[in-house]
Amino acid sequence: MSTQPIGAARLAARFAGRKAQNQAAFIAYIMGGDPDVKTAQKLLDGLPAAGADVIELGLPFTDPMADGPAIQAAALRALKAGVRTKAVLAMAAKFRKKDVTTPLIVMGYYNPIHHMGCGAFTDACVEAGVDGAIIVDLPPEEDAALRAAFDEAGLALIRLATPTTDDQRLPTVVAGTSGFVYYVSVAGITGALVPEADPVARAVARIRTASGLPVAVGFGVRTPEKAAQIARVADGVVVGSAIVDAMAQKGVEEALALTQCLSGAVHNARSESTS
């Protein structure tokens, strides 16, 4: 057993590490098992070297209501290849054997977790070395069962804040959350609209104050330029659809090259902006 922190603590350590260097963290999203487990594993294992500070591993679901075409298609490819939740957790376990410092969280929809049971899912996450989860269709009003199990295991249940989360609602969203808060930068689906830096900066400041946690920004960040802009105002930048698209169209190497380029832009953003 390693002495590395796990779960929410592993996430906190990573964000703190970047913050100490006055850098934002770069968070890469890929779909588990897309287009098949073997190829996806190669991509997953290559992400840390390409500069990913935190990895979000998508759990495929038949009805991804909050996702745009890129991630919908990725989920369907994975499902078509026979990939299910357990296979994605097995990918995480394989990754964790080689890398004990990079936080890895899963992102998906509630029904497969509900079907497995919140306790069993939590145990499976712990066993696989998964540090937390973002469950898109599980708002604070409905997440008591999973939150209790995650809290006990020291895993982070990461909540989403959005442009529609007003001051009245924000305390509900940040109460009981851990790891970081994921700010959905545009009202919409993944990969569709492009966020503006100014309103994002204001939202990040507001959420950071309310939660006392790092705030990562995602949805609609596709280019190194946009990623750098967001990196100047947020604690983390998430890119998903663009990497998923690169993987689908050009393969693992190109997806990793894009990740390298995006992570570089994020890590260098603040030094460039002050020069």
Added chain:
Amino acid sequence: MSTQTQVDIWPDARGRFGEFGGRFVAETLMPLILELESAWDEARNDPDFTAQMDAYMRDYVGRPSALYHAERLSEEFGGAKIWLKRDELNHTGSHKINNCLGQVLLAKRMGKTRIIAETGAGQHGVATATLAARFGLPCVVFMGATDIERQQPNVFRMKLLGAEVVPVTSGTGTLKDAMNEALRDWVTHVEDTFYVIGTVAGPHPYPHMVRTFQSVIGREARAQILEREGRLPDACVACIGGGSNAMGLFHAFVPDKNVRLIGVEAAGKGIETGQHAASLKGGAPGVLHGNRTYLLQDDDGQIIDAHSISAGLDYPGIGPEHAYLHDSGRAEYVSATDKEALEMFQLCTKLEGIIPALEPAHALARVADLARELGPKGLIIMNMCGRGDKDVFAVAGHLGVKI
């Protein structure tokens, strides 16, 4: 619509019917759902809103709908007396308009300027497009590409009514995919858009709101049968996709413990074949489209595509209140196959001169059994929730007739 009964204890403040229901939506939608809930609470307690509803129900929808003694069907089935609640006579040809009227009036009241809806058979899409036309609101209807193919007349109707019909090709291109796409649209147009959900499903307050708007069916039927027969029926029967026409009929009768409530799901090619839409008979509890309910799903919680000859029943879930009534034993749920529905479609047309939609034709198949079971002293009310004009082309195809 203001009638309160003891069954109104469900849903609770969290939108639960027992263990079912709730609000499982993306955070972007949560504030909208909460805003909708408070607007809905305000509207339903406002006598002006009720009066406005009642006036349009009477003059525009054509309510009350008749309760009709189907003598020749009763004779054919050789048992109980069968009464049909004629909701197919409503404007636009189905019960769907009861709910659309309520939601579009609420949208106006909330100052929303754009209407979206999902549709399967097209009945809900047509009813929504109709009200949007009447109140001068732009309307976008999401419809599965497969359904567009099998419901061409309704697609053309919606376009005539000024709605934009967006074909949905994701998944299998049926009702559930249309609902996903409508949710994606809503999350992208949070400021101005009202999502008119067509059935007693979705996040709270939709199941409650839709039930309330549809419950006019059962209230009328209950008063009508008491007037005509001097007693309550032995059973109320309705087909179930999401379950709005069934909930509409059942709601007023839930406290009447001696009235059996029977929902008929679509068994497609037979439940044993796996190609069906019977969420209660062939599914398990899960979470989809904002609520916890029975769903068709595999052992990983992935949603399985439903199959039914009827596009209106072709949905892998069911309203959460039906899940509750099922588990509590208050209502019974059975099923009818594609083949049975086709037979009943023809039989009802020939004997009663009423062309039923394929959806209520499913209910008729179980009414036949029940009539024999109850015998000549029995009384049955069946909700004839839609007319079959929209299905004529599809049925001709199934019967091998070219028109």
